[in-house]
Amino acid sequence: MTGVPRTLRAVLFDLDGTLVDTADEFVPAVQTLRAEHGRGPMDAQRIRSSVSNGARGLVRLGLELAEDTPEFEAGRLRLLELYGESLGTLARPYPGIRELLQQLQQLDIGWGIATNKPRAYTEPLLARLGLQPQAGSVVCPDDVTERKPHPESLYRNCRELGCAPHEAIYIGDHRRDIEAGRRAGIYTIAALYGYIEPGDDPRCWGADAHADSPGDLARLILAR
Secondary structure, eight states, rough: OOSSSOOOOOOEOOOOOTTEEEEHHHHHHHHHHHHHHOOOOOHHHHHHHGGHHHHHHHHHHOOOOOSSSTTTTHHHHHHHHHHHHTTTSSEEEEETTTHHHHHHHHTTTTEEEEOSSHHHHHHHHHHHHHHHSSOSEEEEGOOOOOOOTTHHHHHHHHHTTTGGGGGGGEEESSSHHHHHHHHTTTTEEEESOOOTTTOOGGGGSSSSSSSSSHHHHHHHOOOO
């Protein structure tokens, strides 16, 4: 794909690191988990850059545990408990996101979310943020058989928003997001401002476009 869809009917977002900056809620959770295991504080930026890897990735990072170790699941559950205590208190939509959603509404373009964040955390987070207009489709891993990078979530978004994949855009800050979008036949934008791990190069993910900042999104999406 080489250009923004001529007929744009939906804009889809990954959640953490793309639509909403949630890292300030994960950083203290990981630091507390480390302290409970007798470990010192970790560089906060290292934690921020791994938020898109979810709870499992953060436990692997914070406790330096492999997923097949006996302690791993207890660590994951404890991290989620700690995260749940601050859920929605520090998270904020990235600058310009609220305005972008208003612009999409004025143009009669729907919007949705495709996330690997479980619904038990996604719904209360969105409720506390109060984004308007509300998303017309929110697809969590609970809703599909295969998580991203499988395209199932995006296909469901498109069905719920009444559009074809080639009439949509998907924005994400992880390679799996871009892979899911490409496999679905959706125009993709890599959010370079998101949670990019050290050593990863998002310009190698194969996205159709790149947003250096949240402010770039409106220009990339609406310049048609």
